[in-house]
Amino acid sequence: MFCDASGVGTLGLKRKERFSTHSETAMKLDIELVAEDMRREKPADVLQIPFGTVFSDHMLSATYSDGEWKDARIHPFRDLSLSPAALCLHYGQGIFEGMKAYRRGERVLLFRPERNFERLIQSADRMVMPRIDPIFGIESLKELLRIERDWIPQVPGSSLYVRPTMIATEPKLGVKPASSYLYFVVLAPVGPYFKGGFSPVDIYVSTDHVRAVRGGVGAAKTMGNYAASLYAGTKAQEVGTSQVLWLDAHERKWLEEMGTSNVFVVTEEEVVTPPLSDTILHGITRDSVITLARDYGMQVSERPISIDEVIEGIDTGAIREMFGCGTAAVIAPIGSLWFKGTRYEIAGRATGQLTQRLFNDLTRIQTGEIDDPYGWVVDVN
Numbered sequence: 346m347f348c349d350a351s352g353v354g355t356l357g358l359k360r361k362e363r364f365s366t367h368s369e370t371a372m373k374l375d376i377e378l379v380a381e382d383m384r385r386e387k388p389a390d391v392l393q394i395p396f397g398t399v400f401s402d403h404m405l406s407a408t409y410s411d412g413e414w415k416d417a418r419i420h421p422f423r424d425l426s427l428s429p430a431a432l433c434l435h436y437g438q439g440i441f442e443g444m445k446a447y448r449r450g451e452r453v454l455l456f457r458p459e460r461n462f463e464r465l466i467q468s469a470d471r472m473v474m475p476r477i478d479p480i481f482g483i484e485s486l487k488e489l490l491r492i493e494r495d496w497i498p499q500v501p502g503s504s505l506y507v508r509p510t511m512i513a514t515e516p517k518l519g520v521k522p523a524s525s526y527l528y529f530v531v532l533a534p535v536g537p538y539f540k541g542g543f544s545p546v547d548i549y550v551s552t553d554h555v556r557a558v559r560g561g562v563g564a565a566k567t568m569g570n571y572a573a574s575l576y577a578g579t580k581a582q583e584v585g586t587s588q589v590l591w592l593d594a595h596e597r598k599w600l601e602e603m604g605t606s607n608v609f610v611v612t613e614e615e616v617v618t619p620p621l622s623d624t625i626l627h628g629i630t631r632d633s634v635i636t637l638a639r640d641y642g643m644q645v646s647e648r649p650i651s652i653d654e655v656i657e658g659i660d661t662g663a664i665r666e667m668f669g670c671g672t673a674a675v676i677a678p679i680g681s682l683w684f685k686g687t688r689y690e691i692a693g694r695a696t697g698q699l700t701q702r703l704f705n706d707l708t709r710i711q712t713g714e715i716d717d718p719y720g721w722v723v724d725v726n
C-alpha cells in the first residue's frame with residue numbers, strides 16, 4: 346500500500362477484501378469486534394457532548410515498519426501503548442485528517458473523502474512519513490463505518506467525526522524521521538458546531554503571532570501547527586473574541602486563515618479568498634465553496650487581500666460578509682474583527698445572504714438532503 350494517489354476512489358472493493366491498487370502490495374484487514382453486550386451506550390443527546398469527547402466502540406489501526414504497512418485491523422477502541430521515547434512525543438512527527446460521516450435513513454455518506462486521503466499523502470511527504478494508500482484509507486474507513494453505523498447520530502446538523510491520524514512510534518531520542526509508525530482512525534459523534542443556531546463569531550486579528558511561514562509546514566495538517574496556534578488563541582480570549590485571524594508572517598499584512606478554517610471576504614463585486622500557498626491549509630470546504638459560489642454566478646478571486654483593504658471595506662460598507670470555512674463548522678459567519686485595539690463590526694453582525702446560502706447548500710449536499718450535482722458525496726455501502 347505504498348503507492349501514489351492516482352486512481353483514487355475508483356475501486357469498488359467489497360467487504361473483507363484485500364485493499365490495494367497493486368496486487369503485490371495487497372493488505373488484509375482483520376476485524377475484532379466488541380461483544381454485543383460489551384458495547385457502550387450511545388449518547389442520549391448528541392447536542393450535549395463537547396466536540397470530540399465521546400468515541401465509538403471500534404477503531405482502525407495499522408503499523409509501519411521495515412518499509413511496509415502491516416497489521417491492519419479494526420478492533421475495540423483502546424488506549425495506545427507507546428514507548429516514552431516514541432519520536433512523535435518529542436519531535437512532533439505526526440499528521441492527521443478531519444472529515445465527517447452523515448447518516449440519512451439507511452444511507453451513510455462521506456464528503457469528498459478522496460481529497461482527505463490525498464492531503465494525508467501531502468502531509469506525510471512534507472513530514473517525511475510513509476504514505477497511506479488512499480484506496481486502503483477509504484475502503485478501510487468504509488468498513489469501520491459499516492460496523493459503527495449506529496454511532497452516526499441522526500439529529501439534524503450532527504455527524505460522526507472521523508479522525509485519521511499517523512504518528513512516529515520508533516523509540517529514539519535522536520532527531521530524525523522514524524522507521525516505524527502507527528496509523529489509526531477514531532470516530533466521535535458530534536452535534537452541530539453552532540448549538541444555538543447559526544451565529545456570527547468575533548475574531549481577533551493577530552499582529553504579534555503567526556501560524557505559518559513560507560517554506561514551513563503550514564500547508565500540512567501536522568500536529569505542531571496547532572500547538573503553535575494556542576498562544577494567540579489565549580490573546581483572542583483576553584479581548585473577548587473566540588478565534589484568531591492569521592496574517593502572513595513576513596509583512597503581517599495579508600490574510601491567511603481564520604483559526605483552523607480558510608477565510609472568505611464578500612464584496613458587492615466579488616468573493617475573495619487568499620490564494621493557496623505553503624502557508625495555507627488547502628481546505629476541502631474552501632474548494633467546495635469556490636465551486637458553489639462560481640455556480641451562483643459570482644466572481645470568485647483567489648488573490649492576496651490585505652487587512653488594510655478589509656478594514657477599509659468594513660468601514661465603507663464595501664465588505665458585506667466575511668466567513669470562515671472548514672469541516673468542523675462547515676461555514677462560520679464572522680461578526681466582527683478586533684484589530685489593534687478597535688472592534689470593527691461587519692454589516693451589523695448579521696449573517697450575510699451568501700454565507701447563509703453556502704451553509705444551507707453545502708450541508709444539504711453533505712447530508713444527502715439535496716442532489717449532489719458535483720459527485721462529491723460518497724455512499725458507504
Ligand SMILES: *Cc1c(COP(=O)(O)O)cnc(C)c1O
Nearest residue numbers: 605606607626628629630671672
Ligand atoms: C483542516 C483545516 C482547514 C479546513 O480544511 P477542510 O478540508 O475544509 O476541513 C483549514 N485550515 C486549517 C489550518 C486546517 O487545519
